[in-house]
Amino acid sequence: MASSKPLSRFWEWGRNIVCVGRNYAEHAKEMGNALPREPLFFLKPSSAYVREGSPILRPYYCNNLHHEVELGVVIGKRAQAVSQEAAMEHVGGYALCLDMTARDTQEECKKKGLPWTLAKGFSSSCPVSDFVPKEKIPDPHKLKIWLRVNGELRQEGETSTMIFSVPYLISYISEIFTLEEGDLILTGSPKGVGSVQVNDEIEAGISDILSMRFKVAQQTRGS
């Protein structure tokens, strides 16, 4: 059942956050990974959302928190096993997102063959911008996404260089589980991911469409 909340506040709906990994060749290369033959994806809990005005919290168990700037696709209409041709009809809009990653924890998880939940799913691991209605972005593959830390440009990626396109991702994921209205797909990070420290300021944007700012703070255990 659809929420009574408007889609423009999709982060309040408590829906799925579906993240795609290794969707940009240069990022896969910088991480020492082979190019995927099929999309790799994982989930974040909806409590991972954080909005401007609240800090990104470095988890108490993390010594190497990384930024990953990503284009988010907000589902506007339930998608169950949809074709690539029909997929864009299920998009309601877009948002800029950060896939904050406890990189040291992720490396440990990889070594032990464990899921990435600890590394990718902590509270505040998904900073999200304002909602951009679909009509404002005629083609999501013609955008520049960028990220600065304390004013220094760290990431600048063209969404045209995604390995798997937005319709491909929606079609692929919707064959595995139904995408609901209010779900968000993070489409993967371009190259340039790197560490942030407590008190750093992250600024990120989509072309000349929007930008957002977040401060990094330390989570204390038990809070």
Ligand SMILES: CC(=O)CC(=O)C(=O)O
């Ligand atoms: C190496 C990763 O953490 C995968 C990922 O999240 C990405 O955006 O790529």
Ligand SMILES: [Mg+2]
């Ligand atoms: Mg990512």
